[in-house]
Amino acid sequence: xxxSNEPIPQITRDDEAAGSGDLVGSNIARLKALFPEMVTDGKxxxxxxxxxLGDAVEDGEERYGLNWKGKRRARAFxxxxxxxxxxxxxxxxxxxDSTQNIxxxxxxxxxxxxxxxxxxxxxxxxxxxxxxxxxNNLIYKNDFRSPLQAYMExxxxxxEGGVRFTTYAKGSGHFHTEWLNAFYPALxxxxxxxAEDGVLVITIDENEIHNVIALCEDIYPRGGYDIDIVxxxxxxxxxxxxNFSYTHEYAVFVYKSNQKVxxxxxxxxxxxxxxxxxxxxxxxxxxxxxxxFYPILVRNGEIVGxxxxxxxxxxxRQTEMVGDDAYVYPIDRNGVERKWRYARQSxxxxxxxxxxxxxxxxxxxxxxxxxxxxxxxxxDTRYDANGYGTSILKELVPDSPFDFPKSLxxxxxxxxxxxxxxxxxxxxxxxxxxxxxxHAVMQLNAxxxxxxxxxxxxxxxxxxxxxxxxxxxxxxEERLRSAGSTIRVEYPDAEVDTGFRVYKLATSNLKPWQxxxxxxxxxxxxxxxxxxxxxxxxxxxxxxxLKTGIDLTLPDEKRTIAGQTVHALGGGTLMVCLGNVxxxxxxxxxxGMADWVVALDPVQTTIYFKDTGLGADGNxxxxxxxxAAILRQRLGDRIAKIASI
Numbered sequence: 001x002x003x004s005n006e007p008i009p010q011i012t013r014d015d016e017a018a019g020s021g022d023l024v025g026s027n028i029a030r031l032k033a034l035f036p037e038m039v040t041d042g043k044x045x046x047x048x049x050x051x052x053l054g055d056a057v058e059d060g061e062e063r064y065g066l067n068w069k070g071k072r073r074a075r076a077f078x079x080x081x082x083x084x085x086x087x088x089x090x091x092x093x094x095x096x097d098s099t100q101n102i103x104x105x106x107x108x109x110x111x112x113x114x115x116x117x118x119x120x121x122x123x124x125x126x127x128x129x130x131x132x133x134x135x136n137n138l139i140y141k142n143d144f145r146s147p148l149q150a151y152m153e154x155x156x157x158x159x160e161g162g163v164r165f166t167t168y169a170k171g172s173g174h175f176h177t178e179w180l181n182a183f184y185p186a187l188x189x190x191x192x193x194x195a196e197d198g199v200l201v202i203t204i205d206e207n208e209i210h211n212v213i214a215l216c217e218d219i220y221p222r223g224g225y226d227i228d229i230v231x232x233x234x235x236x237x238x239x240x241x242x243n244f245s246y247t248h249e250y251a252v253f254v255y256k257s258n259q260k261v262x263x264x265x266x267x268x269x270x271x272x273x274x275x276x277x278x279x280x281x282x283x284x285x286x287x288x289x290x291x292x293f294y295p296i297l298v299r300n301g302e303i304v305g306x307x308x309x310x311x312x313x314x315x316x317r318q319t320e321m322v323g324d325d326a327y328v329y330p331i332d333r334n335g336v337e338r339k340w341r342y343a344r345q346s347x348x349x350x351x352x353x354x355x356x357x358x359x360x361x362x363x364x365x366x367x368x369x370x371x372x373x374x375x376x377x378x379x380d381t382r383y384d385a386n387g388y389g390t391s392i393l394k395e396l397v398p399d400s401p402f403d404f405p406k407s408l409x410x411x412x413x414x415x416x417x418x419x420x421x422x423x424x425x426x427x428x429x430x431x432x433x434x435x436x437x438x439h440a441v442m443q444l445n446a447x448x449x450x451x452x453x454x455x456x457x458x459x460x461x462x463x464x465x466x467x468x469x470x471x472x473x474x475x476x477e478e479r480l481r482s483a484g485s486t487i488r489v490e491y492p493d494a495e496v497d498t499g500f501r502v503y504k505l506a507t508s509n510l511k512p513w514q515x516x517x518x519x520x521x522x523x524x525x526x527x528x529x530x531x532x533x534x535x536x537x538x539x540x541x542x543x544x545x546l547k548t549g550i551d552l553t554l555p556d557e558k559r560t561i562a563g564q565t566v567h568a569l570g571g572g573t574l575m576v577c578l579g580n581v582x583x584x585x586x587x588x589x590x591x592g593m594a595d596w597v598v599a600l601d602p603v604q605t606t607i608y609f610k611d612t613g614l615g616a617d618g619n620x621x622x623x624x625x626x627x628a629a630i631l632r633q634r635l636g637d638r639i640a641k642i643a644s645i
Contacts, residue, residue, distance in 0.1 A: 007628035010611040010644045066214035070181045077147065078185040082113040084148045085543040086503035086552075087535075094481055095499025100453040100553045101438065103480065105473040106505025107151045108430040111457045112189040114505075117549035119455070123193045124425035125418045126200045127437050129406050130183055132207055132249075148507060155460055157506070180211060186430055191219055193428060197261050199418045200254040203406065209250050216254045226253040251414070262417050393434050396482040401463045402434045402475055411440040415452070423450040432456035433472065435479040442484060442498050446491040453497065453553075477502060501553065509535040509543050510645070530612055537578040537610075541567060544576060544608055544645055561592035572600030575607045578645075580616035583623045590630030597635055604640040607631060611644035 028044060038045050086104060090096045104111050194200060200220075204212050216225055227250055255261055389407040393400050415437075419425040429437035441454045460471035469475045477500075484498030511530050531540065545552055550569065557568045564579040566589075575597060581589055597605050615623035628642055 006624065008609060008611075008614065008624045008642050008644050066180075066211065066218055068177050068180050070177060071184065074181050074184045075188065078109065078113075078188040082110050082148065083508050084110055084114055084505055085508050085539070085546060086111070086114060087506045087539050088542050089502040089504055090538075092477060092502045093500060094484060095497075096501055099497055099499030099501055100451075101441075101497060101500040102453075102455045102503065102552060103432070103435075103438070103473075103477055103500045104455070104457045104503045104505065105460050105471075106457065106503075107147070107459050108457045109186040109189055110147055110151060111505055112186055112193065112430060114546055115455070116189065116192050118546055118551055119193050119426065119428075120549070121193070121195050122426055123428045123455075124195055124198050124422060125415060125427045126190055126194055126198070127203075127411060127414055127427060127429050128201070128431045129203045129429075129433060129436075130431045131179070132205045148505075151505065152507065176208070176211060179208060180215075184215060187215060188219055190428070190430065191256070194256050196257050197259070198256050199261055200256070201414050201418070202252045202254070203249060203410075204252065205249045209252075212250075212252055216252060220254050220256060224255050224258045227251070262420070389436065393436075393479060396486065397434075397475065397479050399466075399468055400434065400475060400479070401466050401469055402472065405434040406436045408436055408440055408443065411436050412443055415440050415444055416448075419444075419450070419452055423448075423452070425450075425452045426455060427452060428455045428457075430457040432458035432476050435476040435483070438476075438480050438500065439483040442480075442487050442496060446487050446494045446496045449494070451497070454500075456500075503542070503552075507532075509539050531610070537565065540578045540610060540645060541576060544578075545569075547645075548574075548606070550574060559592075559596060561596070562588035564589055566593055566596070568596060568600060570602075572597050572602040572605055575605055577608075578610040578613065580613040581609070581623060581627070582617040583615055583619040583626070584617070586623045586626040587630060590627045591634070594631055594634035597638065602638070604638055605635070606641045607639065607643075609644045614644065 031044065032039055086106070093099070104115075190200070200216070202212055202216070213225070213227070389405040389410070390403075392408050393402060393405045415427055419427070427437060427441050432438070435456060435458075438454045438456050441452050444450060445452055456476065458473040458476045460473040462471055463469050463475070469478070480500055487494075487496060487498055509532055511532055542552065545554070554569045554574075555571075559566050559568070561577075562581075562585045564577050564581060564585070567576040568574075569576070575593055577589065577593070593607070609627070614620055614627070624644075631642060632639060
């Protein structure tokens with residue numbers, strides 16, 4: 001444990017600060033702050049809490065909610081801190097030093113736990129397209145008793161290795177249970193990363209839509225949700241039900257704050273000034289409409305935006321000509337509004353693809369309120385619907401082994417709707433698949449000038465007998481490389497971040513204290529160096545950032561001081577030296593680091609060293625004391641903390 005009397009106290013693997021955070025402990029602390037009466041002899045007395053809450057407490061076994069075998073263990077697993085870390089892989093990354101985007105290979109719940117401190121409350125949109133549990137998709141079988149060890153064994157990083165993936169037939173009693181146990185912990189942990197005005201979007205099909213809604217109500221009891229039907233233009237699998245061919249899937253929108261967070265305005269890259277969507281009709285009954293409808297501006301046969309002419313007694317028809325412009329209203333001949341969110345198609349495309357019917361006054365437009373069923377006029381119309389997710393992927397990665405990826409435009413549409421009004425949002429996808437979400441973020445940034453960034457998590461699910469891709473995670477990264485290259489060619493003048501940093505889930509860089517009762521002397525000598533063999537300074541730096549809750553892509557300046565690499569992150573708010581410092585070099589290092597802090601001039605700074613690197617010549621205590629004294633004397637109250645890892 002950390003010794004407060006040490007001049008440079010060490011954070012060990014067993015410290016709370018070395019894990020991903022004690023969520024249970026923080027929850028109890030919040031309860032104690034609200035209800036101090038419930039604490040008796042240092043423990044929480046839940047009988048007192050029940051009395052304080054009165055009738056709001058539900059008693060008895062029968063209550064409304066979703067339950068299944070393993071839910072309690074799955075929840076406990078989500079609350080358990082992870083002792084894992086992420087190891088950086090610059091060699092598989094693109095623009096490592098400048099990019100703000102992140103791709104992580106790893107089991108999603110463990111990765112989300114590790115990211116929790118650094119990205120808590122920072123994510124504007126969580127978009128996930130989890131396995132649809134069709135009976136054919138592989139599901140990762142987690143081991144709640146030893147999740148990190150199970151994962152390392154599954155990926156061949158520990159033990160003999162073995163694939164922990166399975167499928168369950170629809171008639172199996174475990175069909176829904178195993179899917180819920182795999183999905184619930186990650187969904188629960190991800191709530192902490194979502195901003196208060198953030199949106200969770202889950203796309204799913206008929207096999208688990210009922211359970212997804214129940215889970216959302218369980219995890220976000222004060223939130224609200226919408227369900228949006230996403231049309232599938234082509235169903236390649238044919239008839240799936242006994243009587244019907246399934247041609248829809250669903251997108252569930254969950255709002256953490258239970259407030260309106262989807263913007264009323266959408267901006268066209270052609271810079272047409274679109275009308276406010278809820279302005280239609282002024283003081284008429286249309287101003288109170290629950291849905292947003294508006295006239296479509298058609299110019300030279302192309303839809304280029306939305307006009308401000310509204311239907312009234314003088315303009316009752318569905319198509320109104322004003323000069324060379326036509327205003328097409330999404331209502332039928334009886335004035336009944338049609339549910340059309342927005343589109344930018346040519347009139348011919350509307351007539352043929354979206355069933356607009358020619359009538360006396362114009363076109364009788366029948367459009368479904370949907371995501372992904374549009375394609376901008378400045379892009380290729382081959383990719384105008386969900387079915388073309390495969391087409392785009394095959395063009396980018398011709399030998400892709402991924403079946404039925406999500407349409408780029410379906411995801412692009414979601415990101416655009418949720419992030420409207422912000423230009424620097426974080427978008428998280430912890431079922432990254434082929435990387436569609438990352439591609440959609442880069443595409444949106446290229447056309448709007450936004451600076452949104454993505455965090456993608458994909459388990460390295462094995463791909464059998466493929467000459468190029470051993471796992472789905474490798475495909476994720478290759479698709480992003482190819483998509484980034486394509487976007488740079490198509491938008492040469494756009495300042496868009498098409499890079500990404502790759503990290504891999506791993507055990508902590510710090511050794512656990514595991515003494516051998518038969519050879520304590522060897523155990524003590526081994527514990528002198530608390531860093532695992534083969535781990536680098538870069539590995540330690542990433543773990544330090546994660547354990548202290550710092551953004552992984554925080555700008556990092558480097559200098560060589562007294563022969564050591566010193567990192568200044570966040571303009572000097574964090575200073576890190578993880579090399580081996582001899583006693584003779586301590587003064588020069590301390591003075592040089594102090595000079596740099598003074599030059600950067602942060603309000604306060606936190607300084608970290610590698611514990612076993614201090615006093616590399618054998619005089620650790622003197623080296624620690626000397627360094628701490630120099631830094632504190634030079635920087636005084638500017639120092640928030642000095643510690644070692």
